[in-house]
Amino acid sequence: MTVESTAARKPRRSSTKRVSAKKPQRSEPELVQLLTPEGERVEHPDYSIDLTPDELLGLYRDMVLTRRFDAEATSLQRQGELGLWASLLGQEAAQIGSARALRDDDYVFPTYREHGVAWCRGVDPTNLLGMFRGVNHGGWDPSTNNFHLYTIVIGSQTLHATGYAMGVAKDGADSAVVAYFGDGASSQGDVAESFTFSAVYNAPVVFFCQNNQWAISEPTERQTRVPLYQRAQGFGFPGVRVDGNDVLACLAVTRDALERARRGEGPTLVEAFTYRMGAHTTSDDPTKYRADEEREAWEAKDPILRLRTYLEKEGFADAAFFDGLETESESLGRRVREAVRAMPDPDQMAIFENVYADGHALVDEERAQFAAYQASFAEEGK
């Protein structure tokens, strides 16, 4: 490094108009891609995939129905039926591709946005809405579909996934575990610690980071100066960046990482390079920090459109297929809408339910006091 003359330097600290640090100059590393934004199939030296037309149609159907469900939830929030919604718009390929790589006996630890993964795991989508409506804090039994409850505290679940995977290995089972998280989460200590533990114990876990470019208002550059997938190297396991809007590549890369885990070769970090097309949640206002052109550029890479282009070009799908799917989407939307509107408020005594597995004298006392207090209104009302 040469020493610059002080005169040429910008002031190091001034109270106003400070020029922000430059964005890191990084050449975007090559993404693993098997289907271009134009819907062209391309080959990759390390990852290949060979799907039947039916399997391709299945992936397409998953993405379309997931998007329809997501859109329905967003509008239900606008209508006041849900308190909040975290949309996955734009991340369908990352979620469907990775989730369709899983076996039933694999286990998933999601964030709060993995509606497409839940769909693939067979969780009824209406079950996902309870916590966003405010009637429960989860609403499904994780063991039914090996799909853990949504985790809202950023990054926590990556450690749970690692511990679960350590248990899998101890049991001598050959299943694997996937932890989903965002680019923002990559800054949390918990995530770094999960990398450490999984590497040290060679845990069969796949870290699936959906880099949707934003953590609420903060771009990925606010979290990291190197491409995220490169983090893995420092912890001693492989990292790979995949085109997160390419469902085929997401499937192939996750499958490969899962197989590696099953073979006892330890963790892999998959960075799915994608984009959050909507707001962070329905409470967010992206116009305060994000340019419209950015979204437009990513719309051109829409994961659903590119697969459709490919399916049509190859003649795998005809108008009847798309029409049928449209009808199915509509009925899914209707079912979700009706289910949410019919969702009852919980009984008020639910506050005291399940606080402890063994019971607790204080909870019993407070429950009884509260019941008596509520009953006193009924008495008065007579």
Add this chain to the structure above:
Amino acid sequence: MPVQKLPLAKAINESLRTALDTDPKVLIMGEDVGKLGGVFRVTDGLQKDFGEERVIDTPLAESGIVGTAIGLALRGYRPVVEIQFDGFVFPAYDQIVTQLAKMHARSLGKIKMPVVIRIPYGGGIGAVEHHSESPEALFAHVAGLKIVSPSNSSDAYWMMQQAIQSDDPVIFFEPKRRYWDKSEVDTEAIPGPLHTARVVREGSDITLAAYGPMVKVCVEAAAAAAEEGKSLEVLDLRSMSPIDFDAIQTSVEKTRRLVVVHEAPVFYGSGAEIAARITERCFYHLEAPVLRVGGFHAPYPPARLEEEYLPGLDRVLDAVDRSLAY
């Protein structure tokens, strides 16, 4: 214009602006505090006016935020950090409890830790899990930390000024469901000391002691009780560590009855501390045991049940009746 009617959130914004303006060592740090102006817009416009070196969008890492604030304080800065929601302070809990709180004592008083940690807290806004907690007792239990919570815009403005000027770490709990409530702020007034309680409404039959979001509920309860001929005195404690026990004692010696109201669970909560101390100090004055109204020993419930969970007018008045029945 020194006197203005401002929403509580805006009063904090104005206070931060004043602090940034007057002291070049003051820094604002946190997730989304810059362009977005924070998820509640409390820091709205500050980055635009003071630049990215003073209003700093941090990586998404609470331990990192507080830990680096400690380092900046060591270097002479006065960081004011935002934790986005109450339930997200725990990744930073280690730094706050094991480091921030103890630095002054460990250095035999050589090191000052002028760090303010702003935490929007409490329920009543229909949020999802981890967005409605009242963890003040978890911090008040730790020596070395000061804990305050304003209940109106004027206090929000002035208590923030005082918290930033304090050489001790201050956890500044902001009652998020009062963010949009407007009241008068006089930016040229001379404020009372940061840790004194204030009588919000005078009364003679019973004292209601509350802070932050519950002050309004208590004032409403006092108004409702007045219609039934009961005279309630309402104290806004303003500070949970230290607690102005003298003010509570003065009021209780007059009214002979005390009900403490907070959103946090009652069990091991600040009400327990107040009840114990006031029983000691005022044993011969009390006509009834000190009663507490607050949350249950249960996780904060889903939004559709928070009305039942949070102390409202009726639960406060019920406690008033129970106290008067002794």
